[in-house]
Amino acid sequence: MSQLPPLSWLQAFEAAARTLSFTAAGRELGVTQAAISQRIRLLEDRLGHKLFVRHPRSLSLTPAGQAWLPSINDAFTRLGEGTAEVFGSAADHSVTLRTTPVIQQNWLAPRLPRLQRAHPLIAIRLVSAIWPDDFGPEGADIEIRYGHGDWSGMEALSLGAEWLVPVCAPSLAAQLNSPRDLAGHTLLHALGFGVGWPAWLEGAGVSGLEAECRALSCDNQVMTLALASQGAGIALAHRRLLAERDDLAIPFGYGLASDERFWLVRPSRRNIGEDAEQLWRWLSAERDVSD
Incomplete structure (x- = not known):
């Protein structure tokens, strides 16, 4: 568990990987584009691997990012299901x-x-x-x-x-x-x-x-x-x-x-x-x- 990165970094990765945009991910999470970029950089430093290729006007996932994304999606899905099971659907609303x-x-x-x-x-x-x-x-x-x-x-x-x-x-x-x-x-x-x-x-x-x-x-x-x-x-x-x-x-x-x-x-x-x-x-x- 001590090796697990902070949840905010994982949220930034999931949103950026889904939208392929740090700006769109920041808008979705209610933070700035710079904050998303910083969290991704810290996450990459923690993991020792690049997750995104930064193009002049776009993003793409590296092979490591593509391989890791299904695990992240599955983890957030299971977390949401567990939250709904324990606390009820009101937690979502x-x-x-x-x-x-x-x-x-x-x-x-x-x-x-x-x-x-x-x-x-x-x-x-x-x-x-x-x-x-x-x-x-x-x-x-x-x-x-x-x-x-x-x-x-x-x-x-x-x-x-x-x-x-x-x-x-x-x-x-x-x-x-x-x-x-x-x-x-x-x-x-x-x-x-x-x-x-x-x-x-x-x-x-x-x-x-x-x-x-x-x-x-x-x-x-x-x-x-x-x-x-x-x-x-x-x-x-x-x-x-x-x-x-x-x-x-x-x-x-x-x-x-x-x-x-x-x-x-x-x-x-x-x-x-x-x-x-x-x-x-x-x-x-x-x-x-x-x-």
């Missing part, structure tokens, strides 16, 4: 949607029942991403990302402008009349965001107040919001995540505008299925287009 747990919990969960009523035959597979490196063009049909929307090779639709606001349990909010009242309380920090408490406090006119506060840092926003709802401190939250929550209150009116926002994202080169296209259109209609 599900749409993979990848995003952060905080978006799943606060933005997607309230909407999914409506989606299921509108499109009961779409099978959705939710995949969690914690850090930016968890995202990528492979393995997901659609993603919801946070950032500036400038990802190469991706089609991105903004969910709307974003503001960061402080949130806490309603009982604690009743004690906070102005940002200065945060002194002595615990500020909950979510790591990985470009804008945090120092920027919010500066915008609210109380720069440096964090020195008078206790701090508790978490590696995800789900936990900071959970702690805030339990009265353990005050968190910064994206306004979009609060519409469906009644366990969090906003003690002050000031919100810090962010140049980052949430985006609906999909690979621009991938040929997507009908279910994925329907899900994309439905999620697009849920955007806050008024911002």
Whole structure:
């Protein structure tokens, strides 16, 4: 098993051998022509044999490539049959949607029942991403990302402008009349965001107040919001995540505008299925287009 090349290299070979085109193989797999070329080169280096003859405007298989292709086709066929046998036919038709747990919990969960009523035959597979490196063009049909929307090779639709606001349990909010009242309380920090408490406090006119506060840092926003709802401190939250929550209150009116926002994202080169296209259109209609 240790001698088996990575699956992505084998997929690149199978698609390129079938289409005799690195460009067509990349379009099919949702990656660039250069990525296919690199995977084939790495595969050839691993095997110690050339698999393709590169002509000026076309490709052809070498004798070694021709001899190996039936084994690859048989392996993918058996893998597909085994997957269908164990997991059912829905595995072939599900749409993979990848995003952060905080978006799943606060933005997607309230909407999914409506989606299921509108499109009961779409099978959705939710995949969690914690850090930016968890995202990528492979393995997901659609993603919801946070950032500036400038990802190469991706089609991105903004969910709307974003503001960061402080949130806490309603009982604690009743004690906070102005940002200065945060002194002595615990500020909950979510790591990985470009804008945090120092920027919010500066915008609210109380720069440096964090020195008078206790701090508790978490590696995800789900936990900071959970702690805030339990009265353990005050968190910064994206306004979009609060519409469906009644366990969090906003003690002050000031919100810090962010140049980052949430985006609906999909690979621009991938040929997507009908279910994925329907899900994309439905999620697009849920955007806050008024911002």
